[in-house]
Amino acid sequence: MCETERLFIRTLSLDDVPELxxxxxxxEVMKYSxxxxxxxxxxxxxxxxxxxxxxxxxxxxxxxxEKVSGKLVGFCGVSPEKVNGVEESGLGYRLAKxxxxxxxxxxxxxxxxxxxxxxxxxxxxxVIIEPENIGSLKVAEKAGFSTFDTIExxxxxxxxxxxxxxxxxxxxxxxxxATIAR
Numbered sequence: 001m002c003e004t005e006r007l008f009i010r011t012l013s014l015d016d017v018p019e020l021x022x023x024x025x026x027x028e029v030m031k032y033s034x035x036x037x038x039x040x041x042x043x044x045x046x047x048x049x050x051x052x053x054x055x056x057x058x059x060x061x062x063x064x065x066e067k068v069s070g071k072l073v074g075f076c077g078v079s080p081e082k083v084n085g086v087e088e089s090g091l092g093y094r095l096a097k098x099x100x101x102x103x104x105x106x107x108x109x110x111x112x113x114x115x116x117x118x119x120x121x122x123x124x125x126x127v128i129i130e131p132e133n134i135g136s137l138k139v140a141e142k143a144g145f146s147t148f149d150t151i152e153x154x155x156x157x158x159x160x161x162x163x164x165x166x167x168x169x170x171x172x173x174x175x176x177x178a179t180i181a182r
Contacts, residue, residue, distance in 0.1 A: 004107045008065040019072040023096045032133045034154045073099045076108035078116045091127040105139045117168045124164045144171045
């Protein structure tokens with residue numbers, strides 16, 4: 001799909017089930033996930049859903065592979081999300097705990113947003129974050145998400161941020177972030 005300075009970003013495949021299960025079975029990684037901790041069967045269902053989303057929308061949660069090690073470190077992508085009865089394009093990301101606080105989530109989000117706005121022509125992208133999830137709040141704000149509404153989502157009070165294509169175009173930070181590989 002694309003790459004950044006430190007990451008290859010590609011579609012997930014069923015071959016990723018073991019590595020992604022190791023990430024999504026970590027309670028700390030999944031603390032703020034509506035899915036909760038995922039075992040191998042749940043991870044397989046998630047990847048099968050991703051494959052359906054790729055086929056239907058040409059976007060979705062993509063695998064993040066560290067260039068140096070070749071290891072799957074998580075996922076990041078934009079996919080359809082029902083919010084208050086309306087289908088939105090929702091940004092989501094998860095990284096293995098050992099890759100937190102290294103800037104990889106921000107790097108991946110920049111590349112994914114570049115793809116979403118510049119290649120897929122989306123008019124806006126939302127991100128849903130629980131107020132206690134400080135790490136995700138920092139990643140979203142660094143990417144340009146600045147204002148939010150507080151809503152209830154799956155029984156939780158969350159912040160719903162929206163970034164429009166016009167706001168994205170006005171940002172300087174995305175210029176160097178994504179190298180689209182065609």
